[in-house]
Amino acid sequence: MTEVFRDRLLGVVLMAVAIAWLAASRFTIPEGYSGSFFGPRAFPNALGFLLLLLSVILVAQTFSKKTVDDDEEEELECKPTFQQELWATLVTFGFLISYFVALPIFGFVLTTTLLIGIFLFFVLRKRSIPLIICMPLGFSIGLWLLMGKLLGVHLPTGMFSWSF
Amino acid sequence: MDILLSTLAISFAPEVVGALLFGSIFGLVFGAIPGLTYTMALALILPLTFTLDHTAAIAMLLSTFIGGASGGTVAAILVGVPGTPSSAATVVDGHRLAKAGKASLTVAMATVVSTIGGLFSLIVMVFSVDFLASVALHFGPAEIFALLIFGMSTICGLAERSIVRGLIGGVIGLMVMIVGQDPIDGVSRLTFGQVPLLQGVELLVAMIALFAIPQVVEAFSQHHSGGETVVDPNTVKVELPRPRYVWGFRWNIFRSSLLGTVIGAIPGTSGTIAAFLAYSQEKKLNKDKVAFGHGNMGGVVAPETSNNAVTGGSMIPVLGLGIPSDPATALILGGLLIHGIQPGPLLFVENPQVIYSIYMLFAASYVIVMIFMLFGVRLFVKALHVPHHLLALAIMVLCIVGSYSVRNSMFDVGTMIVIGFLGYLLQKARIPLTPILLGLVLGPAMEREFRTAMIMSSDDPSIFYTSPTALLFFAFAAIVVFKHTLSGLRSRNNQKKEA
Numbered sequence: 001m002t003e004v005f006r007d008r009l010l011g012v013v014l015m016a017v018a019i020a021w022l023a024a025s026r027f028t029i030p031e032g033y034s035g036s037f038f039g040p041r042a043f044p045n046a047l048g049f050l051l052l053l054l055s056v057i058l059v060a061q062t063f064s065k066k067t068v069d070d071d072e073e074e075e076l077e078c079k080p081t082f083q084q085e086l087w088a089t090l091v092t093f094g095f096l097i098s099y100f101v102a103l104p105i106f107g108f109v110l111t112t113t114l115l116i117g118i119f120l121f122f123v124l125r126k127r128s129i130p131l132i133i134c135m136p137l138g139f140s141i142g143l144w145l146l147m148g149k150l151l152g153v154h155l156p157t158g159m160f161s162w163s164f
Numbered sequence: 165m166d167i168l169l170s171t172l173a174i175s176f177a178p179e180v181v182g183a184l185l186f187g188s189i190f191g192l193v194f195g196a197i198p199g200l201t202y203t204m205a206l207a208l209i210l211p212l213t214f215t216l217d218h219t220a221a222i223a224m225l226l227s228t229f230i231g232g233a234s235g236g237t238v239a240a241i242l243v244g245v246p247g248t249p250s251s252a253a254t255v256v257d258g259h260r261l262a263k264a265g266k267a268s269l270t271v272a273m274a275t276v277v278s279t280i281g282g283l284f285s286l287i288v289m290v291f292s293v294d295f296l297a298s299v300a301l302h303f304g305p306a307e308i309f310a311l312l313i314f315g316m317s318t319i320c321g322l323a324e325r326s327i328v329r330g331l332i333g334g335v336i337g338l339m340v341m342i343v344g345q346d347p348i349d350g351v352s353r354l355t356f357g358q359v360p361l362l363q364g365v366e367l368l369v370a371m372i373a374l375f376a377i378p379q380v381v382e383a384f385s386q387h388h389s390g391g392e393t394v395v396d397p398n399t400v401k402v403e404l405p406r407p408r409y410v411w412g413f414r415w416n417i418f419r420s421s422l423l424g425t426v427i428g429a430i431p432g433t434s435g436t437i438a439a440f441l442a443y444s445q446e447k448k449l450n451k452d453k454v455a456f457g458h459g460n461m462g463g464v465v466a467p468e469t470s471n472n473a474v475t476g477g478s479m480i481p482v483l484g485l486g487i488p489s490d491p492a493t494a495l496i497l498g499g500l501l502i503h504g505i506q507p508g509p510l511l512f513v514e515n516p517q518v519i520y521s522i523y524m525l526f527a528a529s530y531v532i533v534m535i536f537m538l539f540g541v542r543l544f545v546k547a548l549h550v551p552h553h554l555l556a557l558a559i560m561v562l563c564i565v566g567s568y569s570v571r572n573s574m575f576d577v578g579t580m581i582v583i584g585f586l587g588y589l590l591q592k593a594r595i596p597l598t599p600i601l602l603g604l605v606l607g608p609a610m611e612r613e614f615r616t617a618m619i620m621s622s623d624d625p626s627i628f629y630t631s632p633t634a635l636l637f638f639a640f641a642a643i644v645v646f647k648h649t650l651s652g653l654r655s656r657n658n659q660k661k662e663a
Contacts, residue, residue, distance in 0.1 A: 006593070010593045010595075014332065021339065024354055025353075025354070028353075028354060028356065029346075029351065029353045029354065030351045032346065032348065032349035032351060033349050033351075034348055034349055034615075034619055035619075036615065036618050036619045036623055037618070037623045038614070038615050038618045038623070039349065040346040040348070040349050040351050040353055042615070043338075043342060043611045043614075043615075044339075044342050044353060044354070047335055047338055047339050047342065050331075050335050051332065051335045051336075051339070054328055054331055054332050054335065055332070057328050058328050058329070058332070061328065079389075079391075080385040080386060080388065080389035080391065081389065084385050084388045084389045085381070085385045087384075087385070087388050088381045088382070088383075088384035088385035088387075088388055089381050089385075089588065091384055092377065092380050092381045092384060092560070093581065093584075093585060095557075095560055096377075096560060096563075096564070096581045096584070097581065099560075099561075099564050099577075100564070100574070100577050100578060100581060103564070103568075103574070103577070104574055108565075112561055116557060116561065119557060120557070124387070124553060124554075124557070135554070139558060139561060143561070143565060146193075147565065147569065151190075151193065151194065151200070151208070152208050153200065153204075153208075153569045154569070154572050155565065155568070155569070156568065156574075
């Protein structure tokens with residue numbers, strides 16, 4: 001995929017977003033009650049048009065581009081491959097989504113301990129027993145003590161309402 | 165003189181010193197953890213002050229405020245995630261310096277200049293509280309809108325390689341903040357009937373997502389590809405800045421302190437705006453433009469000095485007029501009122517001792533926070549010894565906890581994941597993230613001030629060009645845009661000639 005193609009694709013996606021945004025603003029935002037010409041729709045509409053204009057400029061710029069900038073490619077010699085980046089993206093968002101789902105059910109301490117342990121063992125392939133035990137326990141209990149007990153910040157207790 | 169001496173004795177009584185120490189540590193911890201803010205720290209500590217004597221209560225509130233304002237730096241520099249919104253501008257150069265093995269020097273330098281900025285603003289506060297408070301009162305919605313436009317114009321400087329991409333980032337940031345309840349009419353906008361969306365996107369949640377998630381993905385992909393840079397513990401030196409080194413940044417410190425103090429005195433503005441303006445101003449004036457944004461100490465000095473100078477500036481309308489500038493100073497004002505202290509012009513006449521003790525405690529808080537931070541540097545840099553992929557795992561947990569604790573809402577955690585994914589995609593598409601952040605920070609205030617100004621003038625736009633202050637800020641914004649466009653065109657022409 002060349003840089004010009006990437007920029008054109010980005011421009012087209014942004015144009016579609018801008019058009020969808022304008023349509024949503026037009027049909028879902030009610031008129032205001034202040035009586036001013038600049039009601040609740042004014043800013044969303046202006047931003048939609050601005051994004052549309054900028055994405056058109058972005059696409060137009062690709063037609064005047066003759067050379068491809070290789071600067072960024074030179075910056076990282078051992079740049080991760082697409083598969084490696086995809087793996088990293090999947091494990092990151094997989095962890096975050098699992099945490100998001102488990103947190104209200106199991107509570108903070110249990111979710112954090114289990115998920116960090118699983119991530120260390122299965123994803124990062126760590127086999128050091130002290131690390132697999134100490135990091136999840138230390139991190140979850142440490143944060144629970146710091147946030148919940150010392151700083152007075154509420155953390156989710158889970159559906160079963162454990163004491164932590 | 166007698167009043168001064170008696171104030172000194174009261175201000176440094178053991179109970180007051182204890183309150184200063186406790187407040188400083190409490191604020192520092194809140195500032196350093198992404199997701200927790202000093203406003204939250206002040207809200208939590210306020211009930212603890214009820215049983216204290218009024219001087220100790222003031223000491224605890226001020227030291228929490230100052231500790232929180234300074235603590236955000238640690239996470240911004242070492243982990244690359246801003247602890248507080250006002251330390252977001254520090255991430256750009258600060259984290260790169262840390263990666264280059266200058267973590268302790270950067271944290272220590274940020275601490276020293278933060279103290280200088282804070283003390284500078286205190287001096288300005290002492291000598292000009294009446295004058296600046298009256299000037300700040302002349303800032304209506306039109307003037308604040310013009311100031312915010314000037315703030316937005318700095319996108320041109322933050323846009324890295326392409327102004328168009330920078331502007332796209334800024335517009336996306338502004339769009340994100342549109343979702344939720346309208347600030348003037350209260351109608352729902354783009355919520356599609358979803359009740360949780362009514363509360364809109366929390367700025368801190370968006371910031372955590374934008375800065376942390378792309379970095380976590382990068383750390384895991386580097387680990388998976390075997391290209392992870394392992395920091396040798398022996399190369400991470402504990403280095404503190406020498407006076408001569410700090411002196412080398414004197415003009416940067418002076419400009420940023422002045423800017424922060426003035427911005428802080430204007431109600432409705434914040435340390436984040438001051439930090440970005442100072443960063444942009446320094447980027448323009450710095451001779452080493454190439455390194456700026458890639459690990460330049462000037463890019464840490466400017467935002468850190470400026471966002472701490474805001475603390476003194478923001479106390480000017482509180483003490484001089486009894487008007488809070490932001491939620492944090494509103495909590496301090498509330499604390500003062502609870503203890504029977506009514507800020508305003510009369511306080512200076514009727515109870516000068518309270519004013520003097522505020523000045524002394526303000527200075528003492530900065531010195532205590534600086535001592536804690538400089539001693540803590542040895543401990544902080546240990547974070548760099550942890551392999552990046554393990555640090556990334558810890559950051560993910562902190563992102564979840566931080567997003568949740570802002571409003572105790574799982575919706576915010578979901579929002580953080582979605583914005584994190586969006587931020588990652590945008591970074592891959594080479595849309596710079598800093599302009600997005602600027603849009604997020606300035607967007608709500610810009611819309612609110614513009615529409616308030618238009619309602620006040622019955623939709624007459626002359627409100628913007630009949631005010632000399634507003635015109636001045638518009639002119640500054642125009643100059644910034646023109647200058648960056650011109651330099652962009654020049655560098656393009658030079659590239660063509662070289663080709």
